[in-house]
Amino acid sequence: MAERIYIFDTTLRDGEQAPGYSMNLEEKIRMARQLEALGVDIIEAGFAISSPGDFESVEAIASAVERPIVASLARALKKDIDAAWNAVKKARHPRIHVFLATSDIHLQYKLKMTREEALKRIRENVSYAKSLCDDIEFSLEDASRTDLEYMCTVVQTAIDAGATTINLPDTVGYSTPVEIANMVRYVKEHVKDIDKAVISMHNHNDLGLAVANTLAGIEAGARQVECTVCGIGERAGNAALEEVVMALKTRSDKFGYYTNIVTEEIARSARLLSSTTGVKINPSKAIVGDNAFAHESGIHQHGMMANSQTYEIMTPESVGVVKTNLVLGKHSGQHAFSKKMQELGYVLSKDREDALFAEFKKTCDRKKNITDRDLIALVEAQENPESQTWVLDSFVVNSGNRMTSTACISLKKNGEKIYQDVASGTGPVYASLRCVEKLIKHPFSLEDYQLSAVTEDRDALGEVFVKISDQSGVYRGRGVSTDIIEASILACLNAVNKMLNENSAAMGTRTQSASAMSFENDMLIGHTDKKEGNE
DSSP states (O other): OOEEOEEEEOIIIIIHHSTTOOOOHHHHHHHHHHHHHHTOSEEEEEOGGGOHHHHHHHHHHHHHOSSSEEEEEEESSHHHHHHHHHHHTTSSSEEEEEEEEOSHHHIIIIIOOOHHHHHHHHHHHHHHHHHHOSOEEEEEETGGGSOHHHHHHHHHHHHHHTOSEEEEEETTSOOOHHHHHHHHHHHHHHOTTGGGSEEEEEEBOTTSOHHHHHHHHHHHTOOEEEEBGGGOOSTTOBOBHHHHHHHHHHTHHHHOEEOOOOGGGHHHHHHHHHHHHOOOOOTTOTTTSTTTTOOOSHHHHHHHHHOGGGTOSSOGGGGTOOOOSOOOOTTOOHHHHHHHHHHTTOOOOHHHHHHHHHHHHHHHHHOSOOOHHHHHHHHHHOOOGGGOSEEEEEEEEEEETTEEEEEEEEEEETTSOEEEEEEEESSHHHHHHHHHHHHHTOOOEEEEEEEEESSSSTTOOEEEEEEEEOSSOEEEEEEEESSHHHHHHHHHHHHHHHHHHHHHHHHHHHTSOHHHHHHHHHHHHTOOOGGGGOO
């Protein structure tokens, strides 16, 4: 009988630490709910001690999801464990994830402690975590470079102290599949109580071996894998969830294991990550890239027409890449539109569907053929109406190679009063964004700007991602339109609304009670850089 592999997703902790992938609270909750729909077993929601914002997001995710275990990372320190427990204790299934480096190079140069001192810290802090929570995971940071005999002593110590999951990470992505398999087998053979814990794999991708190492660990006896959507994470990233899961499913004849992942939700999870962070998926990315199921070679196309299995080892539908037969156009009604959204995997509230349908109708007036990719772009760019402080009313832009570009923009604030202003710049996009800045009266800097076409047609939707910043943080926005200037303004406003909402929330936070402020100060005393959360 096939054995189950538990999927521990760390997109919101290790993945979110990667440059360009940070998310705000609302985005993290949305991603966590999609991970629940995807069927992950454990969600590592963050590193609670690292900042008040991380604590808040872990706590919010713990309350937002029902089925998965919710974990928070903690160093082997009492203050970290307290923060982790306070953040996850409202979860239906909480877990505290304690870690300490165990390789000699980390002990000597980073922690400056002996092996015996490390064992004492592990014993004391895992025991303390166990007194708070039944589900304790212990990770041996840099396990793949740890002496094997000492590793077994560490694992036995952690199990004796109450750990129910033991993670053996390849923190720096240095190992090969054979080495990972040997490490797992050695632990299984030399730790007398290893059957009291689940062995977990957490492999980084510095040499491009994270997925291969993870699969080797599974074959050697690991039953939990730690991974991220699209493999995002520190440096070169982690093992990609979709690759591990589909390797186990597609090659069940080879591996003989199963997961509880709803594979039809894989593509949607990847799209959500991309639309949330503004980081596009590599077209050649396995499983979820645009080219994953594309066939241009004449030989391949001939084989596909004869039998799709000649060149496809899995179907697009099995990972949620759905091509529907329902064609929408400007004469389509809202009932057909609603059905199409359901076919594409979106469950929308009535208000959001109404707003999206109105946007769809505007697009139909500008674009002859509406494809699934157009609809996905529209729905992913759609802002929550309640969060829209500023909305575009109208714009006029004048630009040419012998003139200074000018933009005249009218914005509606809170659905009521209309404000209008004019600005100039070295190009139409620059002029438009300067005009938005003048209207909202809140200075910001443009950190990044990306423009791409959703489809290949001449009348394709332009999709714009922007990243802006002020003194409080960095904010991403996305806009879609057949007019790239309008898409740029919409993307800017999307980011601006997030910026203003977060600044408003921060102002509210600063007026909270003295006792709550005291708690935040206690949290800041234990502040550590997120980078220290590596595994």
